[in-house]
Amino acid sequence: MYTHSSALTTLFGLLNTLGTLISRFTDQQDAARKKGLELYNLGEFRSSEAYLTIAATAGDSESQYALAEVIRRREKSLDEKDKTHADKDWYALAAAQGDIYALLRLADKASLEQAKTLAQARADSGDGQAMLQLYEMTKDIAWLKKSAEANFLEGQYILAIVHDKDHTFIPDAVERRTTIDSWLKRAAEGGFSKAMHWYSNRPPISQDLPARREWVIKRAQLNDVNAVLEYGYGLGGVYEDEDGVDTEYGFEKDLIKGYGLIWLVLDTTREFWRYNEASNNLSGIAKDMSSADMEAGKAFAQEWKGTHPPMWECRLTYSDLK
Template sequence: MYTYETALKTLFNLRDSLVMHTTQITELQTHATTKGLALYNLGEFTQSQTYLTIGATAGNRDAQYALGEVFRGRANGLTDDAKKWYGLAAAQNHVYALMRLGDDDSREKARELAQAEADKGNADAMLELYELDQNIATLKKAADAGSMEAQYILAIKYDADKNLITDSIEREAAIDALLKKAAEGGLSKAITWYANRPPINRDLPVRRQWLEKRIQLNDVHALLNYGRAVGGFYTYDDGTDEYGFTEDLVKSYGMFWLITETTRELSVHTSAAQDLQTIAKDMTAAQIDAAKVFARQWEADHPPMSEYRLTYSSAR
C-alpha cells in the first residue's frame, strides 16, 4: 500500500541522491579546473584545454581567462573563441580579460576596477593599471607596493632603456635591488636572472641556494638543471661541478622522467627525453624503478610543475 510516509521516504531518498550527485559533479569540476590551470601555467596549452573547458563552462573566471589565452595564443590574435571566454571572465570583473577584449568600454571598466583596488594599496591592481597605461611611474608604484612581477618588469625596463637611469652604476644597482626583492619573494624568473648576474654568478654556493629555491617551487626548467647537476652533466675534469651537488643517478633519472611524463609541448620535454636516454645507459633496472618512485613522491610533495610565466606581460 502506497502511503504518505512512503512518498516522503521516496522524496527524501531522491533529494539525498541529487545532493550526492551534485557534490560529485562539483568536485569533478573543481578537480578539472585545478588540473587545467596547472597545465596552463606549465605552458601545456593543448593538454590544458579540455580541463579548462570544464572549469570555464562551470563559471570559473580564471579558467575562462586561461582558455581565452589558449585560443589567442594558438591563433596569435583575438579570435571569436578567445573573445567568447574573455567575455565571460570579463562579466565577472576579471581585469586582464577586460584588457584583452580591448574595446573602449572594456578598458574603462578594467581601469575602474583596478583603480578601486589600487586605492586600497593592492600592488597587483597597481600592476594592472600599468599594463593599461604603460606609464613607468605606475610601474614603480606597483614595484614599491610589493608586486614581484612589477619589480621584475621594472628591472627589464631599466635594463632595456638606459635613458631611464643614465648612470650605469646606479642603474645596475637598481636592477639588482629589484631582482633581489622579487627573488626573495619567490618569483622564479627573478631568481634565474638574479643568480646569473655578477657577482652572484661567480659565487657558486649562493647560485646553488637560488637553484634549490627554484627546485622547491617545482619550476620545470630548474628541475632540468637539477637533474643534469646530480647526473654529472656539469662535472668538470677535477670531479667538481657547477653547483656542488653530489652525484645521484636515481634523482637525476627521476627528474628527467617526471618532466617527460608531465610535459608534451615544451622544448624542455625533448631535452629531458634525450638526457633520460643518456643517463639510463649507466643505470640498472632496479635504479630506474627507484627513480620513478622518487619522482612520484616528489610530485606529491611539491606544488604543480610550472613555467612561472608572467600573468599578463609578454616581457621575457
C-alpha cells in the same frame, strides 16, 4: 491538505538523489578546474583545454581567462581565415566577473574604462597587482614603481626588465645596474622564481657556484619546471667537465636523484620546449645506471611529486616581456 507518507518518502528520496548528483557534478567541475589550471600553469596548453572548458562552462572566471589564453596562443599561429576568435567569448565571460586582465585582452574602449575603474579602486586600497595592471594600461612607469614598492613580486621583476630594456629611465649605467640588482634581489628573496633565475645569472653571483647552486635548489623546491630540470642535470653530471667537476653549479653527482628529477619532468610534460633535450640527457645518464638504480630514481621522483606543489612554468600573468 493531506499528503500520503509514501509520497513524501518518494519525494525526499528524489531530492536526496538529486542532491547527490549535483554534489558529484560539482566535484567533477572542481577536479576539472584544478587539473586544467595545473596544466595551464605548466604550459601544457593542448592538454589543459578540455579540463578548462568544463570549469569555464560552469562559470569559473579563472578558468575562463586561462581557456581564452590557450585559444589566443593557438590562434596566433593561424591565418586570419582560419581563426575562430573564440577567445573573445571566454574573455568576455571572465570580464563580466571583474577579471581585469580579461578586460585588457578585450581592449575595446568600454572594457578598458571598466578595467581602469576596477584597478584604480583596488590600487587605492594598496593592491600591488592592481598597480601593475594600471601600468599595463597606461605604460606609466610610476604605477610600476608603486607596484614594486608595494612588494608585489611580479611588479618588482617587471620593473627590473623595463629598466634593463629602456635605458632612458636610468641613463647612468652603474646606477641602472644597481637598481636592477636591487629589485631582482627583493623579488628573488620573496620567492619569485624568474627573479631568482635572472639574479643568479648576473655577476658577481654568476661566478659564485655555491650561491648559484643554492638559488637553483630554491627554485626547484618551488617546482619550477626549468629549475627541476637544472637540478636534475647538476645531480646527473650533465654539466661535468672532463675532470668530473660540475662547472655550472658545483653539484656532487647523485645519479639516482638526478635521473629521478629529469624523468619526473618528462613524465609530467609533453609540450615543454626542453622536452627533447631532457630526453636525450636522460638517455645519456641511464647508460651509467642499472635497472635497479633507474627504478630507485623513479621512486625518488614520486616522493618529490608528493611533497612539492604542482610543477609549473612560472610565466608572467599578462605581460609578454622576457
